[in-house]
Amino acid sequence: MSISLNDKIPNNVDLSSNRKLQKALLAWQPNFIDWWMDMGPEGFQQDQIYLRTAVSVEKGGWAHFEYVKMPEYRWGIFLSPHQKNRTIPFGDNIGTPVWDKVPGDLRKELRRIIVTQGDTEPASVEQQRLLGRCAPSLYDLRNLFQVNVEEGRHLWAMVYLLHQYFGRDGREEAEDMLARRSGDADSPRILDAFNKPIDDWLSFFCFTMFTDRDGKYQLGALAESGFDPLARSTQFMLTEEAHHLFVGERGLQRVVRRTAQLMNEVPSGDVVKVGGIPLPIIQKYINEWYSASLDLFGGEDSSNAASYFASGLKGRFKESSSRKWTDHVALEGVYEHHVPNSTGGLTTEEIPMRRAMNLVLRDSYTADCERALSRWNRELENAGLTERLYLPSDRFNRDMGVFSGFGYTPQGEYMDWEAFQAKKSQWLPTDDDRNYVQSCMVPVYEVGKMASWIAPPKKGINSQALDFEYVKFH
Numbered sequence: 001m002s003i004s005l006n007d008k009i010p011n012n013v014d015l016s017s018n019r020k021l022q023k024a025l026l027a028w029q030p031n032f033i034d035w036w037m038d039m040g041p042e043g044f045q046q047d048q049i050y051l052r053t054a055v056s057v058e059k060g061g062w063a064h065f066e067y068v069k070m071p072e073y074r075w076g077i078f079l080s081p082h083q084k085n086r087t088i089p090f091g092d093n094i095g096t097p098v099w100d101k102v103p104g105d106l107r108k109e110l111r112r113i114i115v116t117q118g119d120t121e122p123a124s125v126e127q128q129r130l131l132g133r134c135a136p137s138l139y140d141l142r143n144l145f146q147v148n149v150e151e152g153r154h155l156w157a158m159v160y161l162l163h164q165y166f167g168r169d170g171r172e173e174a175e176d177m178l179a180r181r182s183g184d185a186d187s188p189r190i191l192d193a194f195n196k197p198i199d200d201w202l203s204f205f206c207f208t209m210f211t212d213r214d215g216k217y218q219l220g221a222l223a224e225s226g227f228d229p230l231a232r233s234t235q236f237m238l239t240e241e242a243h244h245l246f247v248g249e250r251g252l253q254r255v256v257r258r259t260a261q262l263m264n265e266v267p268s269g270d271v272v273k274v275g276g277i278p279l280p281i282i283q284k285y286i287n288e289w290y291s292a293s294l295d296l297f298g299g300e301d302s303s304n305a306a307s308y309f310a311s312g313l314k315g316r317f318k319e320s321s322s323r324k325w326t327d328h329v330a331l332e333g334v335y336e337h338h339v340p341n342s343t344g345g346l347t348t349e350e351i352p353m354r355r356a357m358n359l360v361l362r363d364s365y366t367a368d369c370e371r372a373l374s375r376w377n378r379e380l381e382n383a384g385l386t387e388r389l390y391l392p393s394d395r396f397n398r399d400m401g402v403f404s405g406f407g408y409t410p411q412g413e414y415m416d417w418e419a420f421q422a423k424k425s426q427w428l429p430t431d432d433d434r435n436y437v438q439s440c441m442v443p444v445y446e447v448g449k450m451a452s453w454i455a456p457p458k459k460g461i462n463s464q465a466l467d468f469e470y471v472k473f474h
């Protein structure tokens, strides 16, 4: 099915043949735009941004670049191509045909999965709303807006599923998506990391590196779901998501590269003197966002995760394509993990495989984060420095799972709660750290120029030069 870009709602789901659904989504559309104008990037809605838009869902040829005013972005519904005769690749229903409709007994679970995923999309736009004011370059400003419009599109992807498959409940959920607000005391977003403020670009890069990457693993686990419309929606979302992760990983890499360069240039090595961001502050931001993102995976031993796997709703990352998974039923075997005991030590426990699916997914995520860390450390190594960045222990600063409420250093050593509280400022950003980072956030809107705390990227977007005019101000 090709994309009908000229429809009021661009789509490849043959929306015009389903009048009722089309009408419902056309009624939701102005509310979405109102939300966007209210909670989307502040101060840039009239400017021309060099953005990519989906024009095809086929591999290789899906993106088209042009100048667009954000409120005129072609948000729509794009599903990856239908695979004929697809069967459920894991769980109790393995080998049986996938569902084109919601199975009655899984309705509640599916709705919860879709609403939880959907809620994160507008949340991140809200969190990043003011960042345009202090962008380090036009290149970065454009990337921020690309991420923002695509998170808006991901909301469309989930809202389509709610409207199409969940009747009245689904329509109500879709309304609620536009009513909750990130960080709001009365009506917050569902997950904690999506209520945290993102006031500076170091936080933004950490968010797109660590928190969006949780999204990659959640979407990856849903991309082979037995509920075929969900699988096809998340597959296409993943292709967009790759750019968000690139923005975060390479953004942090550029900050590290610049800091390393300044450390070598300043005789004392004190980069604050020349407007750089010191490595210890970068480390604290990593500590904060990595630990908050681990919480998003949920409890280590989870009956929900087991039932999602059993019923074929949510698998592991690359359930059928990774060689890591040979047994797709997962009724045998255990997954080992550590739990704190009463004396402050650790006990090894075994979780039956299906109940450990959150942890299995989280471990795939951690390996991916480690890969990025070694890339950043190569920057330090290449600059001849001995300092290194690291991921904190999974016990550090947790609000979810078995280590929540315990004090651990980033190296994973136990300490009593009071001692931990007293030392926390060594490991997590303090007000002074945040204020310093904030002081570096001066906007640079001149074509081809870059703020002093970050190195330029190696390449531009869509093969454009670095001094390309990625944003044209009105």
Ligand SMILES: [Fe+2]
Residues within 6 Å of the ligand: 121, 150, 151, 154, 215, 241
């Ligand atoms: Fe997203």
Ligand SMILES: [Fe+2]
Residues within 6 Å of the ligand: 151, 212, 215, 241, 244
């Ligand atoms: Fe994203």
